[in-house]
Amino acid sequence: MAPRDLIDLHIHVGGAVAPHVLWSIAHAQGFKLPTKNYFEFVELITARADKVANLDDYLAIMHTWTEKIQSSPMAMERSIYEVFGKEYRGSRVSQMELRFNPMKRNLHAELDLDHIIHASLRGMDRAVLEYGVKAGLIFCLAREFDHALNAIILDKAIRYRHRGVVGIDLAGTENEALEKDPSQLDLYSDLFARARAAGLKTTVHTGETAGTGAEGVMAVVERLKPNRIGHGIRAAYDESAMRALREQDVVLEICPTSNLHTHAVSGIEELRHIVQTLLDRQVKVTLNTDGPYLLETDMQSEVQLVEMHGIMTPAQVDRALATAREASFIP
Numbered sequence: 001m002a003p004r005d006l007i008d009l010h011i012h013v014g015g016a017v018a019p020h021v022l023w024s025i026a027h028a029q030g031f032k033l034p035t036k037n038y039f040e041f042v043e044l045i046t047a048r049a050d051k052v053a054n055l056d057d058y059l060a061i062m063h064t065w066t067e068k069i070q071s072s073p074m075a076m077e078r079s080i081y082e083v084f085g086k087e088y089r090g091s092r093v094s095q096m097e098l099r100f101n102p103m104k105r106n107l108h109a110e111l112d113l114d115h116i117i118h119a120s121l122r123g124m125d126r127a128v129l130e131y132g133v134k135a136g137l138i139f140c141l142a143r144e145f146d147h148a149l150n151a152i153i154l155d156k157a158i159r160y161r162h163r164g165v166v167g168i169d170l171a172g173t174e175n176e177a178l179e180k181d182p183s184q185l186d187l188y189s190d191l192f193a194r195a196r197a198a199g200l201k202t203t204v205h206t207g208e209t210a211g212t213g214a215e216g217v218m219a220v221v222e223r224l225k226p227n228r229i230g231h232g233i234r235a236a237y238d239e240s241a242m243r244a245l246r247e248q249d250v251v252l253e254i255c256p257t258s259n260l261h262t263h264a265v266s267g268i269e270e271l272r273h274i275v276q277t278l279l280d281r282q283v284k285v286t287l288n289t290d291g292p293y294l295l296e297t298d299m300q301s302e303v304q305l306v307e308m309h310g311i312m313t314p315a316q317v318d319r320a321l322a323t324a325r326e327a328s329f330i331p
């Protein structure tokens, strides 16, 4: 049987660049690393379930090392070029939407944001030319940034829309207070409305953290009206959240290995229950990697994981791949 043509809609540049590439970039720039041993470095930037207690630990690895090493135009051009090439060669991912926060790559405004973005687009262009992949970039707004900074990221996404920036995302750990006060999301609703009006597509990280309910997913659907939601798995515990997703036609970006490694789910059993519940209620789901190197996975492994453990049947995987193509932000 010919291998499936795969698609990945949810993949962060901060978790997708091979350690040897980051190592090489760091050395090319004279970056001071905490170790001179390559294998210790690999250990430092990999997030296995036994090393990571929760989502914050996972994000800390990205913020502390990979994002810093990627903070230059040269680093971003090479990083993005390498991610597309690797996923295509290694996993036959022929369509990919790669996301990052450009403002976490400009050393707190020491570097010019437009240079970072142009370099990123150059990296993508080179990969598209070499491998014939379909590709797009998503700019992540950050929950920990204030409104003014997020507005600048949106402005950049709009400016570069015709060059291959296909959408925006809202990323970062969800504030626990959000559960009680969904109006906090109104801080972003004008930005999301402006993105939509400019022709950008939108997605939001939510419903990922274990122990939280489906309220966050409901609030995001109602207040930000995104096309897709990153994770959103907590919705499986709430009928009204699943109804809202179905009625508003919001597609979930499920990242199985990521949820297992960050302990967003207790294990395979819970993940199977969640995915089967979502599918049973006709919520549209897709399969994604989130951060292939950080999590030591790739799209082929994600497909194998869900099929091997009966989380999805092969037919359901085919359906998820078709859904991903329909829900892709790439025109």
Ligand SMILES: [Zn+2]
Binding pocket: 010, 012, 205, 230, 290
């Ligand atoms: Zn993510």
